[in-house]
Amino acid sequence: MAAPAPDFALQLAHVARKFGAQFVLRDVTLDLRPGEVAALFGGNGAGKTTLLRVVAGLLSASRGEGRVFGYDLKDKRSVREHVFFMTEGGGLYGDLTATENLDFTARMYGLTAPSAELLERVGLGAAANKRARDLSSGMRKRLQLARMLLAPSPLLLLDEPFANLDAGGKDAVLTHLRAAQDAGKTILFSSHEPELAGQVATRTLTLEQGVLG
Numbered sequence: 001m002a003a004p005a006p007d008f009a010l011q012l013a014h015v016a017r018k019f020g021a022q023f024v025l026r027d028v029t030l031d032l033r034p035g036e037v038a039a040l041f042g043g044n045g046a047g048k049t050t051l052l053r054v055v056a057g058l059l060s061a062s063r064g065e066g067r068v069f070g071y072d073l074k075d076k077r078s079v080r081e082h083v084f085f086m087t088e089g090g091g092l093y094g095d096l097t098a099t100e101n102l103d104f105t106a107r108m109y110g111l112t113a114p115s116a117e118l119l120e121r122v123g124l125g126a127a128a129n130k131r132a133r134d135l136s137s138g139m140r141k142r143l144q145l146a147r148m149l150l151a152p153s154p155l156l157l158l159d160e161p162f163a164n165l166d167a168g169g170k171d172a173v174l175t176h177l178r179a180a181q182d183a184g185k186t187i188l189f190s191s192h193e194p195e196l197a198g199q200v201a202t203r204t205l206t207l208e209q210g211v212l213g
């Protein structure tokens with residue numbers, strides 16, 4: 001691959017990933033420019049989460065190359081510094097309360113503790129003192145959304161951000177994704193909900209047979 005090209009938020013060239021003998025990703029090539037919002041579709045087991053994990057620096061590619069803001073995917077430390085990866089449970093500490101989880105996230109990024117208003121913004125004001133493990137699945141998703149609002153990372157990777165949310169939660173995700181888009185962030189998110197995803201995505205991608213179309 002050519003020299004780092006930081007005018008791209010993400011570049012993937014012929015990325016493959018296998019588990020055992022099975023190739024889940026066969027040949028994924030993708031360029032995302034800063035500010036693009038890409039929705040990633042594909043049936044169950046198509047490899048969406050696997051692709052997000054490769055981009056997040058959590059899984060290595062079996063073949064191919066990629067860069068995040070010019071940093072080689074193999075330079076996992078630099079990649080992780082530029083990426084926020086939102087999954088339902090990832091990055092949450094079950095024993096800590098919602099407030100403590102956000103304080104921890106803020107410290108991780110070298111920020112001061114966020115105000116209680118942040119939890120209000122995602123509809124979790126009443127659950128501030130509940131431990132993460134005692135939150136419902138949708139409430140954990142909202143807590144993840146609050147973590148995303150804190151993260152200074154320029155590339156946001158979101159695994160099914162609309163799943164397990166009620167109508168208000170889905171609206172909150174849309175609102176905050178639009179705000180992140182307005183702030184110039186690049187976003188790649190997987191979804192099974194084309195109607196919702198289409199309200200924010202500037203691009204749609206589909207994974208099928210390990211190839212991106």
Ligand SMILES: Nc1ncnc2c1ncn2[C@@H]1O[C@H](COP(=O)(O)OP(=O)(O)OP(=O)(O)O)[C@@H](O)[C@H]1O
Nearest residue numbers: 019020024042043044045046047048049050051190
């Ligand atoms: N760590 C792993 N070890 C072995 N196989 C794995 C591993 N992670 C994922 N897979 C397999 O890779 C395939 C793709 O899984 P992945 O979770 O990426 O799909 P997905 O598109 O996100 O699916 P869904 O829409 O159902 O969430 C599946 O067959 C899955 O079993």
